[in-house]
Amino acid sequence: MKYLPCIAGGLLGAMFIAFSIMFFAGVKPPEGGPVPPKEAIDFGTAMATTGYMHMVKVFELLGGILVAIPKTRNYGLLILGPIIINVLAYHQFLQKDGIFQGMLIGICALALYLLWAGRRNFAGLKN
Template sequence: MKLASNIAGALLGLLFLTFGLNFFFNFIPMPADPSPADAPHKLFMAALFPTGYLAFVKVLEITGGLLVAVPKTRNVGLLLLGPIVVNILAFHIFLTKGAGLFEPPVLLITALSAFLLWSGRRAFAGLVQP
């Protein structure tokens, strides 16, 4: 189980590190989106880009990805990345009406996060017990 957690942590860290750094260095080109300009997901992203909010989230993704990749700091990284994973899912469910929800990166991030949360559930038990 420890080996599986280490592999999952390394993969999740690599995913968040890659997509976080891509925001700043643009080494993975974004495909053209054929949806209209007034689509809810485009309006949402149009609000995040110029305000700097998305850059802040991407810095948290990079930091969380680095922390999750190291076994000793994995739980702190999961605490940083948890709300980001929930927002990724909420974005695809509510704003794109499910489009992109079953894309490999989204599925992989969700599955790896859930697995790491489950495998470290004893460490997080103190957060939910009175």
């Protein structure tokens, strides 16, 4: 049971590291899937043309590395938290495919477990 946070941190970190490396390597999703709504296409175009997505992916990489290291896990969660919320909002409001998908549920479950496991370290953030 004491190794469970290490396993969860490694899995969550590996996912975000892989997502960011795939972006920087130029790996595209396979063609032939469903066509995204116009809002999602417009949002993706704005993110890509302004360079904003590069910044997000740098923070995903940094957060993934920090989450995978037990001593820096909570700093990684602080970085990845807003990114996870934005991914959920994107899928719910722009992509319109909902937040109840396997990958999204897995990411949220791992992040919430790690927050719960490290809750004592976050106690100092009170007012």
